[in-house]
Amino acid sequence: MSNKMHVKLTVNGEEVEGLAEPRTLLIHFLRENLKITGPHIGCETSHCGACTVDLNGKSVKSCTVFVAQANGSDITTVEGLVNADGSLGVIQEMFREHHGLQCGFCTPGMITRAHRLLQENPNPTEEEVRFGMAGNLCRCTGYQNIVKAILASAAQLNAVKEAAE
Amino acid sequence: MKDEVQSPEDRSAKLKGMGCSRKRVEDVRFTQGRGNYVDDIKLDGMLVGDFVRSPYAHARVASINAEAALAIPGVLAVITAKDLEPLGLHWMPTLAGDKQMVLADGKVLFQGQEVAFVVAKDRYAAADGVAAVEVDYEELPVVTDPFKAMEPDAPVLREDLAGKTEGAHGPRRHHNHIFTWEVGDKDATEKVLAEADVVADEMVYYHRTHPMPLETCGAVASMDKVTGKLTLWGTFQAPHAVRTVASLISGIAEHNIRVISPDIGGGFGNKVGVYPGYICAIVASIVTGKPVKWVESRMDNLMSTAFARDYWMHGKISATKEGKITGLWCHTTADHGGFDACADPTKFPAGFMNICTGSYDIPVAFLSVDGVYTNKAPGGVAYRCSFRVTEAAYFIERMIEVLAIKLGMDAAELRRINFIRKDQFPYQSALGWEYDSGDYHTAWDKALKAVDYDGLRAEQAQRIEDFKAGKTRKLLGIGLTHFTEIVGAGPVKNCDILGLGMFDSCEIRIHPTGSAIARLGTISQGQGHATTFAQIIASEIGIPADDITLEEGDTDTAPYGLGTYGSRSTPVAGAATAMAARKIRAKAQMIAAYLLEVHDDDVEFEVDRFVVKGAPERFKTMKEIAFASYNQAIPGVEPGLEAVSYYDPPNMTYPFGAYICVMEIDVDTGEHKVRTFYALDDCGTRINPMIIEGQVHGGATEGYAIAMGQEIAYDDMGNHKTATLMDFFVPTAWETPHYTTDHTVTPSPHHPIGAKGVGESPNVGSVPAFSNAVHDAFRAFGLVQSHMPHDQWRIWRIAENLGLHS
Numbered sequence: 001m002s003n004k005m006h007v008k009l010t011v012n013g014e015e016v017e018g019l020a021e022p023r024t025l026l027i028h029f030l031r032e033n034l035k036i037t038g039p040h041i042g043c044e045t046s047h048c049g050a051c052t053v054d055l056n057g058k059s060v061k062s063c064t065v066f067v068a069q070a071n072g073s074d075i076t077t078v079e080g081l082v083n084a085d086g087s088l089g090v091i092q093e094m095f096r097e098h099h100g101l102q103c104g105f106c107t108p109g110m111i112t113r114a115h116r117l118l119q120e121n122p123n124p125t126e127e128e129v130r131f132g133m134a135g136n137l138c139r140c141t142g143y144q145n146i147v148k149a150i151l152a153s154a155a156q157l158n159a160v161k162e163a164a165e
Numbered sequence: 166m167k168d169e170v171q172s173p174e175d176r177s178a179k180l181k182g183m184g185c186s187r188k189r190v191e192d193v194r195f196t197q198g199r200g201n202y203v204d205d206i207k208l209d210g211m212l213v214g215d216f217v218r219s220p221y222a223h224a225r226v227a228s229i230n231a232e233a234a235l236a237i238p239g240v241l242a243v244i245t246a247k248d249l250e251p252l253g254l255h256w257m258p259t260l261a262g263d264k265q266m267v268l269a270d271g272k273v274l275f276q277g278q279e280v281a282f283v284v285a286k287d288r289y290a291a292a293d294g295v296a297a298v299e300v301d302y303e304e305l306p307v308v309t310d311p312f313k314a315m316e317p318d319a320p321v322l323r324e325d326l327a328g329k330t331e332g333a334h335g336p337r338r339h340h341n342h343i344f345t346w347e348v349g350d351k352d353a354t355e356k357v358l359a360e361a362d363v364v365a366d367e368m369v370y371y372h373r374t375h376p377m378p379l380e381t382c383g384a385v386a387s388m389d390k391v392t393g394k395l396t397l398w399g400t401f402q403a404p405h406a407v408r409t410v411a412s413l414i415s416g417i418a419e420h421n422i423r424v425i426s427p428d429i430g431g432g433f434g435n436k437v438g439v440y441p442g443y444i445c446a447i448v449a450s451i452v453t454g455k456p457v458k459w460v461e462s463r464m465d466n467l468m469s470t471a472f473a474r475d476y477w478m479h480g481k482i483s484a485t486k487e488g489k490i491t492g493l494w495c496h497t498t499a500d501h502g503g504f505d506a507c508a509d510p511t512k513f514p515a516g517f518m519n520i521c522t523g524s525y526d527i528p529v530a531f532l533s534v535d536g537v538y539t540n541k542a543p544g545g546v547a548y549r550c551s552f553r554v555t556e557a558a559y560f561i562e563r564m565i566e567v568l569a570i571k572l573g574m575d576a577a578e579l580r581r582i583n584f585i586r587k588d589q590f591p592y593q594s595a596l597g598w599e600y601d602s603g604d605y606h607t608a609w610d611k612a613l614k615a616v617d618y619d620g621l622r623a624e625q626a627q628r629i630e631d632f633k634a635g636k637t638r639k640l641l642g643i644g645l646t647h648f649t650e651i652v653g654a655g656p657v658k659n660c661d662i663l664g665l666g667m668f669d670s671c672e673i674r675i676h677p678t679g680s681a682i683a684r685l686g687t688i689s690q691g692q693g694h695a696t697t698f699a700q701i702i703a704s705e706i707g708i709p710a711d712d713i714t715l716e717e718g719d720t721d722t723a724p725y726g727l728g729t730y731g732s733r734s735t736p737v738a739g740a741a742t743a744m745a746a747r748k749i750r751a752k753a754q755m756i757a758a759y760l761l762e763v764h765d766d767d768v769e770f771e772v773d774r775f776v777v778k779g780a781p782e783r784f785k786t787m788k789e790i791a792f793a794s795y796n797q798a799i800p801g802v803e804p805g806l807e808a809v810s811y812y813d814p815p816n817m818t819y820p821f822g823a824y825i826c827v828m829e830i831d832v833d834t835g836e837h838k839v840r841t842f843y844a845l846d847d848c849g850t851r852i853n854p855m856i857i858e859g860q861v862h863g864g865a866t867e868g869y870a871i872a873m874g875q876e877i878a879y880d881d882m883g884n885h886k887t888a889t890l891m892d893f894f895v896p897t898a899w900e901t902p903h904y905t906t907d908h909t910v911t912p913s914p915h916h917p918i919g920a921k922g923v924g925e926s927p928n929v930g931s932v933p934a935f936s937n938a939v940h941d942a943f944r945a946f947g948l949v950q951s952h953m954p955h956d957q958w959r960i961w962r963i964a965e966n967l968g969l970h971s
Contacts, residue, residue, distance in 0.1 A: 040380065096188055097188065101195055130898040
């Protein structure tokens with residue numbers, strides 16, 4: 001297994017590269033090679049969504065993508081969603097405000113998915129949020145406060161957008 | 166100073182103490198992916214371990230050939246029971262007084278059992294190694310049914326116990342029998358049942374399931390051969406107990422072991438026990454001289470570490486014609502799997518199952534539990550419950566419903582006339598507990614009113630008529646539950662784990678500038694300890710919660726404690742926190758009096774300061790007192806301001822609640838929709854309402870999963886049928902109901918701040934509420950009892966069996 005491939009990615013705005021076996025999964029490359037440990041491993045079968053990252057503008061479960069498939073792509077993880085000054089981004093702040101997390105293990109995937117969901121649908125209904133987040137499992141919160149946090153994020157992001165226009 | 170002219174109320178609000186919905190301090194790092202979970206730990210030269218697991222549920226291991234595995238580049242070692250035997254580590258003690266194979270010693274007893282441990286340079290090489298280890302198995306007859314396991318000619322599972330007629334909990338009467346545990350008055354109960362007006366007799370099965378935290382179990386062991394010190398990071402709900410156990414079984418002196426629980430991605434009981442992976446990681450680190458990480462996959466997790474429940478509860482409940490309960494009898498057959506690895510206090514082999522008289526004043530009762538070995542995974546942990554309280558609550562809340570059917574009574578009214586009355590507390594139960602406080606009638610009436618119970622029953626009656634008239638195919642179920650928990654284990658006089666008394670601890674140090682650090686013997690897994698325990702201290706000694714750092718989980722720094730499970734953190738460590746704070750306050754009072762040149766008794770505590778009685782303008786703030794404690798020579802008072810408390814609770818606490826679920830059921834598809842879920846909890850004094858509400862949402866969602874589809878299932882060959890999230894039901898945001906929370910407050914009279922604990926109540930209370938709703942929907946058509954989980958097919962089958970499809 002020594003045939004390593006050269007991979008190049010943009011992760012959270014930074015160009016990174018490294019060597020990886022062709023079978024290396026994106027989640028392992030992020031966590032072990034790049035030490036980006038926000039995305040977590042909860043099932044390795046694409047069910048739980050703890051490993052969700054944003055790949056070329058789409059939510060992707062990085063436990064079922066080879067890093068080779070992601071070569072050349074633009075990836076955002078939860079670490080990349082903080083503001084430039086290091087403060088929490090709107091969705092991160094709303095998760096805290098509305099108690100949308102407990103153990104924190106699903107949270108990076110949840111927030112990364114919520115980030116994309118709100119790009120896809122800036123004004124979701126509660127039902128649309130519940131449907132749009134159904135690829136991400138949480139064992140602690142019962143989702144009620146996660147949904148609340150995402151709806152509050154939508155309102156706040158829209159208010160910021162309106163103010164800018 | 167400006168803040169000193171503020172009113173006591175304003176100053177109090179600034180502390181963010183008890184009763185306020187303080188935002189969680191943990192969230193700042195969690196929301197940006199800066200948590201530090203065990204799989205995030207990466208040490209120089211770290212190796213990875215993975216298990217070869219048995220594909221058979223019962224087989225002899227004829228041979229293990231590691232040659233091909235060792236030839237794979239990157240594979241460094243393959244450890245088997247033979248390698249562990251000289252160290253005495255091929256078996257390990259369980260928390261239940263049994264022992265368990267670390268690696269297969271001649272045979273395997275369940276599918277997924279650990280057979281060999283492959284150590285490699287990374288996870289890919291380890292996986293290659295696992296695939297290349299050749300194991301020859303000789304299949305043996307399998308038994309997965311605990312009743313069949315107790316038949317005379319059942320296969321012998323535990324050959325190591327051959328001839329042992331005495332187990333850890335008394336006599337064994339069969340080769341697959343573990344223990345019999347009896348509580349209560351058998352003769353008196355049987356007499357009452359024989360003479361009763363009405364007896365309801367039913368088998369209630371609480372199926373096997375699994376806590377399934379989103380983070381699986383794992384550990385990193387690092388043996389420093391220079392210092393002789395072993396550091397063990399891991400998903401441990403009880404880090405101190407792990408250190409003691411690791412020392413006892415490895416022979417490494419306890420001071421040379423440092424156990425660290427980093428951030429834990431949910432526990433729910435899964436992370437209380439000690440697993441073969443922890444032992445193998447330690448051994449592999451000692452052997453290789455390098456740090457070794459073991460993190461189980463989801464499939465490993467669901468197959469091998471810590472199932473929950475699996476209780477067959479045969480009940481008889483008797484009553485007068487008017488519905489007054491006269492007696493309760495229960496015999497439980499408990500399926501423990503291949504090893505008895507239950508996580509219960511030593512003297513309670515069936516946990517606190519003897520809380521099964523529930524919220525009711527039942528004059529006489531008898532409980533017996535038989536523990537049985539089968540070819541299933543070991544465990545029997547308390548999945549978000551205090552040692553079998555969930556099983557007990559489900560049992561009594563089903564028996565009440567069954568009795569209501571037998572009596573032709575409304576189940577809400579039957580509960581009401583049998584509740585323990587407020588004036589009966591402290592209440593001595595027939596099965597040996599002293600309930601500390603409660604006001605069940607008030608909670609019940611509030612709950613029924615909140616959901617408009619009478620209106621719901623009228624709607625249901627109309628629905629039944631419409632159904633019979635062919636106007637609808639949907640039925641309406643009203644699921645009632647009034648549960649009483651028993652948490653906060655527990656008094657050292659009757660609660661220990663492996664001989665370690667179940668006290669807990671807190672150490673508080675006030676810094677010269679008036680901020681503080683507190684360390685506890687517990688460990689948060691999402692409960693928000695860093696937030697709430699600081700609130701207790703803030704209210705007790707007047708230091709703002711934001712100025713208090715809270716640390717847990719490092720056995721080199723935290724005081725000894727028994728950890729977090731069984732809703733014991735607030736009842737036990739929370740009490741220790743208040744007591745340590747009060748020691749500090751007592752010393753602060755002496756310092757304040759000295760500084761104010763008055764007698765100790767002439768100052769009194771007010772929010773964040775000591776004030777001279779009758780002269781409110783003369784005071785010393787805690788900040789001033791803290792500084793003085795470090796820079797003034799005060800006669801008779803030691804310098805510094807810190808305290809530690811080891812708290813041995815005088816009793817358990819007894820949180821309770823009233824839950825009501827309203828469910829629509831489609832008779833033709835078996836689909837259900839939860840229309841309303843109302844949860845009223847009484848957990849005594851409320852420390853952080855936001856966190857309490859979050860706990861209720863989460864626990865109720867676990868209960869929803871358990872009641873409506875989640876199970877660990879095996880076929881007759883012992884094949885595990887639910888080992889991935891494809892088959893093991895975990896609800897998403899889409900299925901999960903919306904919850905309405907409510908509360909009453911009945912403080913615990915013996916707890917320093919009156920708190921009772923809440924984390925597990927919603928799991929305990931919601932399972933019967935969901936299940937009773939399903940049963941209630943079909944009550945009018947003759948359904949008495951149908952076992953969980955109530956997935957779509959099983960609900961469809963209820964309707965089919967009742968002839969509702971014809």
